[in-house]
Amino acid sequence: MDVKQRIIQSEEDAIDLLNIALKHEWAVSFEYLFHAYSMPKGRLFYTDPILENPTDVRSRTIQIGIDEMYHALQLGVIIRQMGGVPTFNTDGVTRFPRVIDNLALDKETEDKVTALYQTAKFDEDRFPKIRNMVMNISYDEVRHARQFTAMMDAMRREGQEETLLFTSDPDAAAREDVQLLHTIMRAENELMHRYLKYVVFFSEHQDLMLRLFKNAVDHMKSWDKNAGILIKWGDVIRIENAVKDEKGVERSDNPMPDTYPGEERQDALETLIPAEEELIRNYDTLLAQIPDGEIKEELKLHQGLDREHRFTQRWLLENARTIKGL
Ligand SMILES: [Fe+2]
Numbered sequence: 490m491d492v493k494q495r496i497i498q499s500e501e502d503a504i505d506l507l508n509i510a511l512k513h514e515w516a517v518s519f520e521y522l523f524h525a526y527s528m529p530k531g532r533l534f535y536t537d538p539i540l541e542n543p544t545d546v547r548s549r550t551i552q553i554g555i556d557e558m559y560h561a562l563q564l565g566v567i568i569r570q571m572g573g574v575p576t577f578n579t580d581g582v583t584r585f586p587r588v589i590d591n592l593a594l595d596k597e598t599e600d601k602v603t604a605l606y607q608t609a610k611f612d613e614d615r616f617p618k619i620r621n622m623v624m625n626i627s628y629d630e631v632r633h634a635r636q637f638t639a640m641m642d643a644m645r646r647e648g649q650e651e652t653l654l655f656t657s658d659p660d661a662a663a664r665e666d667v668q669l670l671h672t673i674m675r676a677e678n679e680l681m682h683r684y685l686k687y688v689v690f691f692s693e694h695q696d697l698m699l700r701l702f703k704n705a706v707d708h709m710k711s712w713d714k715n716a717g718i719l720i721k722w723g724d725v726i727r728i729e730n731a732v733k734d735e736k737g738v739e740r741s742d743n744p745m746p747d748t749y750p751g752e753e754r755q756d757a758l759e760t761l762i763p764a765e766e767e768l769i770r771n772y773d774t775l776l777a778q779i780p781d782g783e784i785k786e787e788l789k790l791h792q793g794l795d796r797e798h799r800f801t802q803r804w805l806l807e808n809a810r811t812i813k814g815l
């Protein structure tokens with residue numbers, strides 16, 4: 490992220506600032522989840538300076554990731570309203586082997602983006618709504634930086650600096666069911682991001698926007714639960730297109746696609762049905778390979794949600810086709 494001070498005089502300047510921010514917000518909305526989903530659950534606690542409660546590092550990191558998703562939506566919607574094209578490109582993402590190094594990176598990112606938002610210099614009296622939005626977001630970032638700092642302080646105090654994220658066991662990673670779960674998780678993540686694109690694109694239709702948003706959240710929840718299953722199976726969430734260096738640090742400049750089909754209501758809706766169907770089929774294949782038990786029941790619930798999405802999407806499409814003048 491380029492954090493030099495921005496002077497905002499024209500609409501183009503404003504859209505540029507918002508798109509730079511959007512690339513950042515997309516990246517962190519994934520990056521924090523990659524970090525959290527690779528962390529041990531219920532083992533690292535800190536006292537949250539805002540919540541003023543003992544808090545689980547992993548679950549709070551997920552919540553911060555969700556805040557970032559909301560930031561991305563706010564920026565995307567306003568870029569569209571201004572006649573700009575919201576980017577689905579993301580800044581790069583990184584995963585370090587030690588938990589604390591990821592938190593340090595996350596804190597540093599929060600400080601950088603706070604600076605980007607708070608130092609932008611707007612021409613007097615121009616874009617008051619955008620200025621207000623940017624300042625409001627910036628104080629979420631201030632909160633995030635304090636929360637990450639408190640997590641690191643607690644880890645240092647408790648001698649947890651060397652605590653590692655989960656790593657992939659090569660024998661587990663080679664298994665067919667594990668491979669298939671990776672494929673499914675990639676699709677869950679991609680569909681989440683893709684539904685969010687359509688939320689941004691169709692935000693003027695509030696009913697459609699909220700339905701699409703619900704599906705995005707469902708995909709995020711399944712992605713989260715699948716990440717936990719993967720750890721039980723001895724593997725860990727994969728970052729797409731990541732390169733690992735000799736110290737075990739992974740970096741990816743394109744953790745998610747930056748284009749998705751469909752610019753208009755109908756063609757966007759058309760592309761979602763086959764994507765949901767493919768995901769349902771992949772769950773079928775996986776379910777046939779694994780023994781009965783808790784994990785199987787959990788995966789069936791995720792598949793059930795995709796059947797619900799398929800049903801809803803079919804009717805959204807049918808209604809969009811039959812009701813003229815939308
Ligand atoms: Fe943010």
Ligand SMILES: [Fe+2]
Binds near residue numbers: 557633
């Ligand atoms: Fe943030």
Ligand SMILES: [Fe+2]
Binds near residue numbers: 704794
């Ligand atoms: Fe779905």
